[in-house]
Amino acid sequence: MEVMICVSANKFLVQQYKEGRLSTDSINKLTKAWGSKNRPQVLEFQFDQATQRDLILANIRTLRFNGETSTNPVLLNSNLHNWKAIVKEMSVRTFCSPDSAIRKHMHDIHKILEMLGAPFATFMAFRDLQMRTLATMKEHLSKNHVSSNPPGDSGHRMT
Template sequence: MAKEVADATDMKASRRVKDNERGKRSSSRVRISLDPREQSLLYCELEFLLTSALDGYINSQFNAGRLDADKYKKVVDAWHQKGRPKVIGFRYDLETQLDLVILHVHEFRFYGDRAGILAAISGILEMMRVNARAIRIRTFCQPDSVVAKQLLDSQNLLNLLGSTEQRQIQLAEIVQFFKIVLEREHTFHRAEDLRGVHQYPTAKTLHRPHDVGEAVPVTNAATSCGR
């Protein structure tokens, strides 16, 4: 499902753009289908899912005796030096959790097809750390291609952590929410093309303003943040 979403965005197309044409054509390829409220719902659920998965994973590695006390203390000290409050278990923010896992890349056990490839493990963790910083900024105006890439990276992370089927289902619900919005926007723009509406040249690249009160289907995975 995540791969289908990636295909529905401009991810692949943007990679084919030559360097000398990128500045000229990139603006025509950027599409933002999710409005700020929808992005808020998606990222709220995604961040909660990832931090919960990492908390459970680090706990399992701790119970297996793989957590290095000195490396853990390094993370805790850096956390307190920033004046941040104490946490329960390993429920730090997403970036700090990833920092802790990266420090234990040689001690922790990983899962999936890339479990035995150190370069692949490090690549996934580093990419997720980049995503964690982007998610933290909360601009709520991420292009579709960026959202799709972050969902794909999240899927890779869950596989690497050996996350439960329930967590995989929760991610699938978030992906489905994103897919529904993409399909809605595709239908809207297609209808505009059929009607011959061309007076707004940015209609295909900028997000369509929603009417007040317009509702978008939200899966169970994206409802808790809207309460």
């Protein structure tokens, strides 16, 4: 999911740059900060999610977003806020989040990809990942439910 976001954000930023919607000052400031941390130079805008998000925030008034966010500033701010939370949680790399958190991430990431104008192929790959993830969650939930109830026990109690 992280790669899908980074690639989509890079394409979005490249397009916005070509259309003259990114401030040169914001780009220079970002690349100086990036270099001061001894990070390797990147092509185009292929930074990490947090840096891409920061560049988008620095230019939020001049960028043209896609989907509902193009006309709804509340949704745009919500997507950017959710993206910040996703960046923070993905950076921990525990790979052990509750199902509810993963479902929320998938919902939010779909909105972020839409906002960035991700290509159809990315949406299809994301949808496939989402379906497989939800099926795995359902399978594990079913196994846990069956193992917690003895055979012949429906799990319902009458008092």
